[in-house]
Amino acid sequence: MNTKKLILTAFVLVVMVQWYVPARMILDQEMALRYGKEYKFRTAPVDPNDPFRGKYITLAYRDTRFPVPAGEHWRRGEDIYVTLTTDKEGFATISGVSKKKPASGMDFVKAQVGFVAMDSIQAILVEYPFNRFYMEESKAPRAERIYNESRNDTTRKTFALVSIRGSKAVLKDVLIDGVSIKELSEGQGK
Numbered sequence: 678m679n680t681k682k683l684i685l686t687a688f689v690l691v692v693m694v695q696w697y698v699p700a701r702m703i704l705d706q707e708m709a710l711r712y713g714k715e716y717k718f719r720t721a722p723v724d725p726n727d728p729f730r731g732k733y734i735t736l737a738y739r740d741t742r743f744p745v746p747a748g749e750h751w752r753r754g755e756d757i758y759v760t761l762t763t764d765k766e767g768f769a770t771i772s773g774v775s776k777k778k779p780a781s782g783m784d785f786v787k788a789q790v791g792f793v794a795m796d797s798i799q800a801i802l803v804e805y806p807f808n809r810f811y812m813e814e815s816k817a818p819r820a821e822r823i824y825n826e827s828r829n830d831t832t833r834k835t836f837a838l839v840s841i842r843g844s845k846a847v848l849k850d851v852l853i854d855g856v857s858i859k860e861l862s863e864g865q866g867k
Contacts, residue, residue: 708842708845709843709847710840710847710849713840713841713842713845713846713847714784714841714842715840715849716784716839717763717767717768717769717836717839718836718839719740719768719834719835720736720737720851732811732813733809733812734809734817734821734858735808736808736851738837740771741802741803742801742802743759743773743801744798744799744800745799745801751793752790752793753790753791754789756787757774757788757789757790758774758776758778758787759771759774759785759786759803760772760773760774760775761785761841762784769839774803778844786841787806787846788804788806789803789806790803791803805846807837807839807847809848810848810850812858812862816859816862820861820862823853823861823862824851824853824858834855835852835853835854836851836852837851837852838851
């Protein structure tokens, strides 16, 4: 009888843990979306997409290069913390990069070193974790065409709207001249 109670207790515990982990992940995302500070990240052109990777838009960002002190060792793929600020137009800019988590109260994103440049000054290229914008399967091809056209048109403002709370960053939307890519792909935008 005790063995049955022990097995039942263990089973219930395992089920609770299996529900807790995804629920916590969803809650973290929702908290970032609701209470996080929004940043607009300017996008930049990228190489053509692999058609086998799924229904999403691949995003790349401008202004990802940041000078770092000479002599410091940085490795590609290394986790880093990027502190952010906004420029006069309201777009996100990098104010600092560190291997250590910044003090609370600062806006930052956990990212990775994408590349280490060793030309006239040592700099790193930041690789943000929000580089894919998933869409409904039927709308993704049209949205990708619209997005690719806008990135190459310097008169248009194309940016990703990212909500940041703590170190949690959630990609909310991609906007072209202030209109959601979702609306544009449905033919509702400009």
